Amino acid sequence: MSENGSKIWCRNLWKVFGPHPDAIIDSASDGSTKEQILEETGHVIAVKDVSFEVKENEIFVVMGLSGSGKSTLIRCINRLIEPTRGAVCIEGADIAQMNDAELRDLRRHKLSMVFQNFGLLPHRTVLDNVAFGLEVRGEGKKERHEKALQMLEQVGLKGWEKNRIHELSGGMQQRVGLARALASGAETLLMDEPFSALDPLIRRQMQDEFLNLHTTVKRTVIFITHDLTEALKLGDRIAIMRDGEIVQIGRPEEIVTKPADDYVSEFVRDVPMGKVLSAQTIMEQPATVVQSDQSIEDAIEAMRLKEGDWTFIIDGTGRVKGTLTLEDARAAVSRGLSRAGEAARSEFASTAPDVTLEQCLSLVTGESNIPVAVLDDERHLLGVITRPALFEAIQSDSTNGKQN
Amino acid sequence: MFDFPETLVIGRSISKWIDRVVDWVVVNWDPFFSAINIGVLRILVPFQEFLQWLPWWFVIIMVGLLAWRMVSVKFGIVAAGLLLVVSFLGLLDLAMITLAIVLTAALLCVVIGLPVGIAAAKSNRVDSIMRPVLDSMQTMPSFVYLIPAVMLFGLGKTPAVMATMIYALPPIIRLTNLGIRQVDPSVVEAGRASGTTSWQLLRKIQIPLAMPTILAGLNQTIMMALAMVVIASMIGARGLGIEVLNGINRLEVGRGFLGGISIVFLAVILDRISQGFASRKSQTRSISG
Ligand SMILES: Nc1ncnc2c1ncn2[C@@H]1O[C@H](COP(=O)(O)OP(=O)(O)O)[C@@H](O)[C@H]1O
Ligand SMILES: [Mg+2]
Numbered sequence: 052m053s054e055n056g057s058k059i060w061c062r063n064l065w066k067v068f069g070p071h072p073d074a075i076i077d078s079a080s081d082g083s084t085k086e087q088i089l090e091e092t093g094h095v096i097a098v099k100d101v102s103f104e105v106k107e108n109e110i111f112v113v114m115g116l117s118g119s120g121k122s123t124l125i126r127c128i129n130r131l132i133e134p135t136r137g138a139v140c141i142e143g144a145d146i147a148q149m150n151d152a153e154l155r156d157l158r159r160h161k162l163s164m165v166f167q168n169f170g171l172l173p174h175r176t177v178l179d180n181v182a183f184g185l186e187v188r189g190e191g192k193k194e195r196h197e198k199a200l201q202m203l204e205q206v207g208l209k210g211w212e213k214n215r216i217h218e219l220s221g222g223m224q225q226r227v228g229l230a231r232a233l234a235s236g237a238e239t240l241l242m243d244e245p246f247s248a249l250d251p252l253i254r255r256q257m258q259d260e261f262l263n264l265h266t267t268v269k270r271t272v273i274f275i276t277h278d279l280t281e282a283l284k285l286g287d288r289i290a291i292m293r294d295g296e297i298v299q300i301g302r303p304e305e306i307v308t309k310p311a312d313d314y315v316s317e318f319v320r321d322v323p324m325g326k327v328l329s330a331q332t333i334m335e336q337p338a339t340v341v342q343s344d345q346s347i348e349d350a351i352e353a354m355r356l357k358e359g360d361w362t363f364i365i366d367g368t369g370r371v372k373g374t375l376t377l378e379d380a381r382a383a384v385s386r387g388l389s390r391a392g393e394a395a396r397s398e399f400a401s402t403a404p405d406v407t408l409e410q411c412l413s414l415v416t417g418e419s420n421i422p423v424a425v426l427d428d429e430r431h432l433l434g435v436i437t438r439p440a441l442f443e444a445i446q447s448d449s450t451n452g453k454q455n
Numbered sequence: 456m457f458d459f460p461e462t463l464v465i466g467r468s469i470s471k472w473i474d475r476v477v478d479w480v481v482v483n484w485d486p487f488f489s490a491i492n493i494g495v496l497r498i499l500v501p502f503q504e505f506l507q508w509l510p511w512w513f514v515i516i517m518v519g520l521l522a523w524r525m526v527s528v529k530f531g532i533v534a535a536g537l538l539l540v541v542s543f544l545g546l547l548d549l550a551m552i553t554l555a556i557v558l559t560a561a562l563l564c565v566v567i568g569l570p571v572g573i574a575a576a577k578s579n580r581v582d583s584i585m586r587p588v589l590d591s592m593q594t595m596p597s598f599v600y601l602i603p604a605v606m607l608f609g610l611g612k613t614p615a616v617m618a619t620m621i622y623a624l625p626p627i628i629r630l631t632n633l634g635i636r637q638v639d640p641s642v643v644e645a646g647r648a649s650g651t652t653s654w655q656l657l658r659k660i661q662i663p664l665a666m667p668t669i670l671a672g673l674n675q676t677i678m679m680a681l682a683m684v685v686i687a688s689m690i691g692a693r694g695l696g697i698e699v700l701n702g703i704n705r706l707e708v709g710r711g712f713l714g715g716i717s718i719v720f721l722a723v724i725l726d727r728i729s730q731g732f733a734s735r736k737s738q739t740r741s742i743s744g
Contacts, residue, residue: 131647159650170645174663184649187659228645235649 058239058271059128060104064137066123066295069094072135085294097123099295101137110265110272114282115292121275124292125241128273129162130154141239159188163232167244169224171216171231177203178212180227184235195234202230205264222253229261239271247277258284279318283307283327291315304332325409325445330402333444334425334434337363343372343392350391351380361421363432364395370430373397374421401426404433408445415441477606492613498562499612503555511542514551518724525731534727537720546695546717553684553694553721556612560619560680564627565673567620572631572669573657582632589625597622597683601690615684615692623680630672634665670733677729681722695721 067075075094085096097120105111113121126132128139130146139146141161149157163184171180178199179186185195203212206226216224225245232240246254246261258281265272276282282289283303290300291314299311307327310316338357341350343364354362360377373395383394400414401424414423415438422435481488506514515538523531541547575582600622604614638661646660662669688696695718702711 129648131644155650155652157650158648162648164645164648166641166645166648168641170639170641170648172642172645172660172664183646183659187646187649187651187655231649241648 056106057104058107058109058142059273060102060140061124061128062102062138062140064098064101064124064127064139065096065135066098066120066127066132067094067096067135076136096295098127098134101292101295101297103290103297103300105271105273107271108269109287110274110285112274112276112282112286112289113292113297114276114279114286114289117277119292120295121277121292122243123295125164125243125273125275128241129158129164131164159184159235161237162239162241163235163237165225165228165232165240165242165245167247169216169221169228169248171224171227173216175216176212177208177214177216177219177227180216181212181230181234183231188235198234199230202234203227205233205268206230207260220253221249222257225249225257229264233268233270237270240273242272242274244275244277246281254281261285279322283322291318304328308332323409324447325412326407328408328444329405330408330411330423330425330436331404331433333408333440334404334436335440337422337432337435339363340365340432341375341391342367343390343395345391346389347380347384347391347394350375350394351377351384354380363424363435364391365432366392369432371399371401371424371426371432374399374424376421399424401430402436403427408441411436411441412445477603481607488607491617492608495559495563495613495616499555499559499616502559503552506551506555507548509551511547514547515539515542522724522728522731525728525735530727530731534724537724541717541720544713544717546698546713549693549695549698549714550717550721553681553692553696553718556616556619556684556687556692556694557677557680557725560616560623560684561673561677563616563620564624564676564680568624568627568672568676569631569669572628572672573635573662575628575632576635576661577653585628585632589629592621593625597686598689600683601687605690610691612691612693614690615687618687618690619680619683619692622683623676626675626679627669627672630675631665631669634668634672635661637668638664666736667733670729670736674726674729674733677725678722681718681725685718 065072065076067073069075069092071092072094075088075092075096078088078092083091085099088094088096099120101124103111113124115121123132127134128141128146130139130149134147141157144157146154146157172183175183178196181199181202182195185198190198200209200212203209206229208223208226208230211219211223216227219227225248228245232242246257249257262285274285276285283306286303288300288302289306290297291306291311292298293314299306299315301309304327306315307319307322307324310319338359339350339353339362341353341362341364343366350362350364354360354377362375364372364375366372372392375391375395379396380391380394388394399421400419402411402414404425404427411423415436420438422437423441424435425433427433509517515535518538519531519535521531522534538547538550541550571585575585600618601614604618604621608614608617642660642664643656646656651659684692684694685696685699688694688700695714698714699711699718702708702714
């Protein structure tokens with residue numbers, strides 16, 4: 052089964068608010084919309100037949116407009132809200148089967164949560180807020196304060212431990228929330244719009260810090276947001292939610308370049324592509340590639356055949372040695388050189404496959420019309436990015452993207 | 456006017472039936488009520504004797520200091536002054552009796568009211584049962600409480616404390632319920648997500664955050680207890696109420712007036728000090744920000 056190896060998975064998850072949720076699910080299956088059902092029966096279908104899986108150490112973003120069921124969904128995962136139907140599995144354990152004690156254990160050790168409005172305890176110090184989860188599971192004062200101090204340091208709040216919550220700014224309060232969630236050592240973080248209540252500037256700063264933190268403190272993260280930019284920036288994969296349903300799951304560039312429907316394309320219309328797309332999404336296969344020990348005449352012939360005026364020269368193991376233009380090739384012939392490798396220029400623009408297009412821009416400023424080479428770690432040629440293709444991709448919106 | 460058909464009137468048979476039930480309860484539940492009687496007296500009597508044993512100047516100074524700590528220097532002086540006036544009127548000793556009954560009743564209110572208020576906050580069903588009960592308790596004329604108290608406990612201090620306690624119970628139940636329900640749901644949610652048991656949730660989050668409201672309820676409960684204890688003088692509470700009662704019965708207007716004034720002074724002191732206590736608590740547990 053595909054769920055094997057994933058940290059968390061949900062299958063056919065439903066949450067219906069109202070007196071007779073089960074009856075509603077059966078009737079909802081035959082195609083009535085959320086609004087119709089609300090009007091006719093007074094039931095709210097908050098989460099509708101949702102399935103997904105989250106891999107270890109992945110940041111899985113759930114994005115959707117307000118009211119699309121994101122908060123309900125994430126609360127079904129730690130059962131702050133009881134799912135109406137469907138299965139949620141965490142590290143192989145079905146949470147629906149858990150009794151109260153097992154569920155508490157799960158929340159104390161395996162899942163911690165960060166909230167949009169922080170959910171901090173105003174009557175406690177910063178330190179005792181961070182230590183709360185440890186206190187709840189019965190750890191001694193000294194031990195839990197030590198851990199909490201460490202966490203505060205990690206989120207950059209050293210020196211604030213004796214303060215009260217209301218003495219901190221919003222950004223700092225959410226750091227406390229984050230430290231509290233990390234302190235338990237839980238491997239999975241549930242984050243319900245953690246940065247939405249913050250000013251845009253602070254929000255961006257927190258996003259950067261969170262990404263940094265995530266590289267040092269590996270966690271599996273389910274991250275809720277209504278902000279596409281945030282989703283694209285943080286998400287390894289993104290699920291788009293609408294009216295309780297997940298309409299698309301994919302990596303950021305898939306969401307942007309191949310929106311599943313009009314709803315998603317409307318969403319991603321104004322996305323700055325240069326920030327989202329990476330080199331590998333627009334690279335093409337080079338028209339010609341010449342082995343370094345082939346003759347220069349062969350190289351010229353190959354270029355002519357494809358009506359090109361440049362080629363890449365690779366060695367026997369497929370590593371790129373350099374580039375060769377038609378002009379240089381002809382000059383080399385007249386100078387009496389014979390092997391293509393001898394005529395190649397070893398300086399050329401290259402990039403890694405996961406670099407954003409925006410960063411690639413600086414590589415194509417020169418006079419040369421030789422494209423940027425996309426190389427893997429071992430300098431194998433994966434593809435090339437031509438200047439026109441780069442400009443086109445950066446200026447495109449998703450309607451262009453959709454035709455790709 | 457018209458006469459309701461005599462044969463349909465059932466009031467008399469109902470009241471007879473109630474009498475019989477009460478007789479039965481009094482006879483068969485006697486050990487139970489005796490136990491309550493003894494329990495109440497165990498708290499009340501030593502407390503009252505202690506207050507009356509204290510030298511008058513010590514009482515005045517202590518109340519003044521307490522008022523200073525809980526309210527302000529100014530009110531500390533005012534409170535001491537008011538008690539001094541009561542002493543000049545010769546009523547300080549009676550005031551201590553009243554105080555003992557009020558505080559004993561208030562203590563019982565806390566012991567009973569807190570758990571009931573918490574239960575009402577945690578369960579909508581309990582809340583919907585409690586609500587009409589509390590409403591009718593508060594609309595009932597206060598002396599109605601005297602009747603069952605006397606029937607079950609006879610005359611004396613215990614029925615006075617019990618009647619006072621029951622009369623003063625609603626505010627602390629209501630405000631405990633309200634306070635806990637008003638705790639920011641996102642904080643409660645964060646607690647639950649951290650894996651609290653419901654007892655931990657109550658102890659570490661809900662009660663501390665509801666404390667300002669609960670203490671406001673305690674203040675109201677104390678004030679109602681004081682109002683009731685005056686009425687409860689009729690069934691043997693003695694204290695300041697007896698002065699008013701005697702003043703009315705014997706048409707000694709002056710005597711009744713002095714008793715009344717002393718009660719007002721006591722009320723002012725109790726009110727301000729308990730309010731001050733509540734607001735000090737809510738400052739340290741500020742929910743601002
Ligand atoms: N306790 C509840 N009772 C009834 N309806 C609810 C409840 N909680 C949420 N809803 C409804 O469920 C839908 C999804 O809400 P929510 O999960 O909060 O969305 P989001 O977090 O995406 O804004 C909304 O229509 C909301 O009104
Ligand atoms: Mg939400």
